[in-house]
Amino acid sequence: MFNAITILAWTMIIVFLFLIMKKKLSPFTALIIVPLVFALIGSFMGLYTDQIMEVKKLTDASTIGFMDQIWILGDFVLGGIKKTSTTGIMLLFAIFYFALMLDAGMFDPITKLMIKFANGDPLRVLIATGVVAAAVSLNGDGTTTTLITCTAFIPLYKKLNMKMMNLAVMVILMNTIMNLLPWGGPTARVISVLPELNGMDSQVLRALTPGMVISVIYMMGVAVYLGLQERKRLGIKVLDEKELADLTTITDEEVLKMRRPHLFWPNLILTITIITLLMMENTFPSVFLFLVGTVIALMMNYPKLKDQKVRLHENSGDAVAVVILVLGAGVFTGLFTSTGMSDGLALSLTKMIPTSFGRFWGLVVAFLSAPGTFFLSNDAFYYGVLPVLTTAGESYGWTQMELGVASLLGQAFHLLSPLVAFIYLLLQMTGLDMGEWQKESAKWACGIFIIFIVTAGLTGAVPFYK
Numbered sequence: 001m002f003n004a005i006t007i008l009a010w011t012m013i014i015v016f017l018f019l020i021m022k023k024k025l026s027p028f029t030a031l032i033i034v035p036l037v038f039a040l041i042g043s044f045m046g047l048y049t050d051q052i053m054e055v056k057k058l059t060d061a062s063t064i065g066f067m068d069q070i071w072i073l074g075d076f077v078l079g080g081i082k083k084t085s086t087t088g089i090m091l092l093f094a095i096f097y098f099a100l101m102l103d104a105g106m107f108d109p110i111t112k113l114m115i116k117f118a119n120g121d122p123l124r125v126l127i128a129t130g131v132v133a134a135a136v137s138l139n140g141d142g143t144t145t146t147l148i149t150c151t152a153f154i155p156l157y158k159k160l161n162m163k164m165m166n167l168a169v170m171v172i173l174m175n176t177i178m179n180l181l182p183w184g185g186p187t188a189r190v191i192s193v194l195p196e197l198n199g200m201d202s203q204v205l206r207a208l209t210p211g212m213v214i215s216v217i218y219m220m221g222v223a224v225y226l227g228l229q230e231r232k233r234l235g236i237k238v239l240d241e242k243e244l245a246d247l248t249t250i251t252d253e254e255v256l257k258m259r260r261p262h263l264f265w266p267n268l269i270l271t272i273t274i275i276t277l278l279m280m281e282n283t284f285p286s287v288f289l290f291l292v293g294t295v296i297a298l299m300m301n302y303p304k305l306k307d308q309k310v311r312l313h314e315n316s317g318d319a320v321a322v323v324i325l326v327l328g329a330g331v332f333t334g335l336f337t338s339t340g341m342s343d344g345l346a347l348s349l350t351k352m353i354p355t356s357f358g359r360f361w362g363l364v365v366a367f368l369s370a371p372g373t374f375f376l377s378n379d380a381f382y383y384g385v386l387p388v389l390t391t392a393g394e395s396y397g398w399t400q401m402e403l404g405v406a407s408l409l410g411q412a413f414h415l416l417s418p419l420v421a422f423i424y425l426l427l428q429m430t431g432l433d434m435g436e437w438q439k440e441s442a443k444w445a446c447g448i449f450i451i452f453i454v455t456a457g458l459t460g461a462v463p464f465y466k
Contacts, residue, residue: 005047006348009341012038013375020418027418027434035335039076042339043069044224051076051338073335080334081327086094087421088326090144090287092319095425097274097294098147099315104301105150105259106267108250114156118236122162123227129153129170130223137178141286142397142415143422144278145175150429153377161234164430166226169441170219171426173448180208186373189382194390206403209269209300211455215448222444258311260301270296301395318428319320325424333377333419344374346385358396362406362462365389366453369410375419382407397466406462412449415439 002010016034019025025033026309026382029272042048052064052072101107118124132152137145149171157167182201191197191204241259250256260267276292336342358366368389372381386407393403418439427434456462 002348003344004037005042005340006344008042008339009336009345010348010360012336012341013345016418017042021315023433025434027424028325028328030333031325035332036428037052037340037397038336039073042214042341043073045449048072048339051340065353067128070410073447076334077331078295078334079338080300081330082331083333084326084421086287087143087325088330088381090290091326091425092308093287093290093294093321094143094147095319095322097290097297098151099293099310099318100297100301101267101271101310102151103258104263104267104297105261106264106271107155108259108261109264110152114153118160119162121227122160122234122236123162124225125153125156125162126166126170126223126230126357129167130174130220133171133174134178134219137175138181141278142172142175142179142420143425144286146171146422146426146429148186150426154429159195160237161231164432165437165440166230167456168426168430168432168437169226169444172225172415172423173219173444174442175446176412176447177212177219178388180212180411181205181416182406185237186378186382186408186414188402191379193382193386194400194404197404200401203401204405205454207401207459207461208408209293210459210461211409212451214455215451218270218447219444233393263301266300267297270300275464277301281307287348306391320408320423322428323429329424337380338376341461342380343384346372346376346388349403358393359465360403361389361396361398361466363453365393365403365406366409366456366462370413370449371410373410373414377419378414396404402462403466409449409456409462412445413442416445 006324011036015038016030019030020027021033037398046066046069048069049061049064052058053074054069055075058064097398104235114125114128117128129149132276133145135147150167153167154164156162159165179300182188182191182205187204187208190199197204204390248261260396274289277287277289300309300310302311353368353454365386368385369381372385376385386404389407390400390403394400415422418434423434426432427437457464
């Protein structure tokens with residue numbers, strides 16, 4: 001059951017998570033050095049002969065030398081980077097765009113409105129965070145949700161001295177729930193990989209909706225709980241008009257120079273247009289929208305070339321910090337997948353389950369999908385593992401619809417995975433440590449997972465047993 005490549009895969013995952021959780025390496029260095037070291041071990045063991053023959057279109061394995069086992073790693077890395085490069089470029093311009101909107105002051109009126117609504121009450125702030133995060137997540141894109149929600153709320157959290165951890169938890173878990181919509185990544189993959197589900201988007205959505213609705217209510221309850229904790233810690237600051245004005249008035253001369261209050265409506269219209277097009281199907285790709293949006297925002301708000309250079313320079317640090325992490329995730333994915341470690345880990349997962357569990361195969365798939373979609377990419381799990389699990393489940397009398405829905409229930413934990421590119425944007429914007437954020441988010445994600453399982457069982461979408 002455990003061949004050399006499978007042992008390498010499990011060992012690499014354990015080492016990677018240990019180094020991240022114990023803060024022995026930064027996420028960027030760990031994403032690259034850990035898989036590279038284990039991939040090199042595989043090279044010394046000569047494990048990549050099949051991949052080399054396929055890449056070089058060889059028919060005779062005897063012509064493959066030791067150095068070929070080393071050189072092939074470059075192809076693996078390049079393939080992984082190519083898969084994440086579009087996301088990286090999109091993030092680059094998305095960060096620049098929202099940074100320009102922040103510099104120009106488009107979010108100042110929104111922040112003032114939120115401060116007046118909260119009136120110094122952290123409970124109201126947490127509730128507003130949950131509502132906005134859920135609404136923005138309707139487009140199914142975590143990057144957009146992070147950029148919009150964090151950019152709008154971070155100034156408010158800082159002014160009220162609230163915990164950034166609560167903001168990051170609400171953003172990621174609301175997006176986790178809404179990401180199950182048919183136009184979201186995981187559900188689209190399930191529908192495409194299981195033949196009986198093709199064209200059944202609405203049926204899949206109906207099966208998932210009860211759990212999603214209850215989970216959103218649950219997360220609003222979490223928002224209330226966290227808000228009450230913050231209220232206890234900070235108290236309620238009942239602010240009069242003068243205090244509200246003082247709290248929302250900008251006094252920094254450098255910041256005031258950047259602001260363009262007279263362009264609030266043009267900036268807002270541009271932003272709404274971009275968000276609307278992002279949510280619509282069959283329009284422009286997100287990278288195109290943010291690229292063009294950045295250019296328009298730059299020319300409209302800062303027509304002078306000198307000002308444009310300053311704005312790009314000032315915001316480039318944040319953009320680069322996120323982009324290199326996305327490319328690092330590409331290196332990890334490329335090495336993990338192309339070396340065969342991903343397939344080996346997936347196959348070992350399926351073989352660990354005794355056949356006597358056939359009556360409970362829906363629950364088996366649901367529980368496997370939690371670690372499966374955390375340790376593997378969605379592509380690796382849904383295109384590699386799910387077909388194997390479905391074939392086995394059908395022999396026990398389970399339908400593709402039941403097993404497809406079951407495989408989505410573990411998504412409660414997927415967005416906490418270090419393989420998800422946009423979480424590095426969330427961590428960078430909030431200034432949080434990955435390990436601490438994962439621990440705090442996982443605590444509440446367990447509730448979502450339980451709701452998904454119980455609701456699917458009670459509605460019959462995924463029966464508890466057959």
